[in-house]
Amino acid sequence: MDILWQYQFRIILLGDSTVGKSSLLKRFTDGIYSDVADPTVGVDFYARSLDIEPGIKIKLQLWDTAGQERFRSITTSYYRNSVGGLLMFDLTNRKTFEHVREWHREVSEDILPHHMVYILVGHKSDLGRERKVTRDEAEQLAAELGVRYVETSAKCNSNVERAFDLLMRDIYELMKMGEIAKRDGWDGVKSGLTAKVLYPAEEEAEREKGCNC
Template sequence: MVSAHEDDYDYLYKVVLVGDATVGKTHLLSRYIKGSLPKNPTATIGVEFATRTVPLAVGGTVKAQIWDTAGQERYRAITSAHYRRAVGALLVYDITREGTFKSCAKWMEELRQSAEPDIVIMLVGNKVDLVEKDPSLRQVYYDAAQEFAKLHGLIFAEASAVTAHNVKYAFEHLLQEIYEQTSKRREQQNFDHNNMVGGGIQVAAIGPKADSCDNSC
C-alpha cells in the first residue's frame, strides 16, 4: 500500500536491483511501482530510479529509493558506483537460465564491497510463470537456490513479474528486514553507549537516522 503522502516517512532506505541482463529486474520494479509491466521494454542503460513510500507492519513508514541497475558488463563501472550507501538489494536471477544464477556469487561480492557493510540482500528467482507453463524449462531448482541463500546469509524467494507472484512480498519483506536489522544495531549501539558513559568514558552521540540516505546518495 502506498502512503498518501510521499514525503511523510520515518526512514529512508536506498535499495538496488542487481543481476544479469534480461533476468527481469526492470519488470519487477515496474510491477511493484506501477502495478504493470513496461509497455515498451528496453535494456536498462546505466541506472534508473524510482521511489515508493511503504508503511511497515511494526509501525512507521519507509521511503524506499530503488535503483534499477544495468546487467551488461560494459555498464559495470557505472552501476557499481551507485551501490554506495545502499542498505538493501534484490539480487535477481532467471530460474530458466542457470548461468544467471551462477553469476549471483559475483554480484553478491560486488554489493558487499561497494554498498553498506551490513547490506541486507534478498535473492529472487524470477520468471516462475514460465516454469508453471512448462516445468521442463526450470534450470535452477528451489532447494539449490535456498541452500545458496542460507550459506551466504541472504533472504530468498521465487517470483514472477508477469503474474505479480511474490513481487510485493519481495520488496516489502526486504524493507522490513532492513528495518529490523538496523533497529537491532541501533539498540546495541545505544546499549554500548550507555555502558561506556556509565563507566566514565565519553563517546560521540549516535545519529537517529544512521541507516538513512539523502537524495544525493
C-alpha cells in the same frame, strides 16, 4: 507532493541483463507489466512508500542497475550508498543463477567495511516448464549467503510485494537492533521530518511500561 515518511531506504537491484529487474520494479511501483522492455542504460530510479507498522511509513528509493559489463563502472558508484540489495536471477537461465555469487562478492567487497542486507530473488516463476534452477538449489545458495529466498513473477504479479516487504522489514529490524544506523555522507538510510526514535525491544517495553499516558 511526496507522502510523509519516517525513513527512506535506498535499495539496489543486482543481476545479469534480462533477469527482469526493470519488469519487477515497474510491477511493484506502477502495477504494470509489459512483455517488451528496453535494456537499462546505466541506472534507472523508482520509488514507493509502504507502511511497516502503525505510524511508520518507509520510503523505498529503488535503483535499477544495468546488467551489462560495459555499464559496470557506472553502477558500482551506487553500491556504497545502498542499504539493501535484491540479488536477482532468471529461473529459466542457469548462467544468471551461477553469476549470483559474483554479484554478491563484487558488491560486498566494494562496500567494505560496511555491509548490505540482501534477499535472493528467483524471477520468472510463471515459466515453470522452462525452469533450469530448482528451488532446492536456490535455497541452498541463499543459506550459504545467509539471506532469504523468494520466487517472483512480474508477469503474474506473484510474490512481488513480498520480496520488497521482506527486505524492508529485515532492514528495519536491524535498525531497531542498532546494527544499521544513519551515517554522515551515506544515503542508504535517511530520516524524514517525523522520524521515530528506535529502541531495542527490551528498552521499548520498559518505556511503554513506565508511560502514564
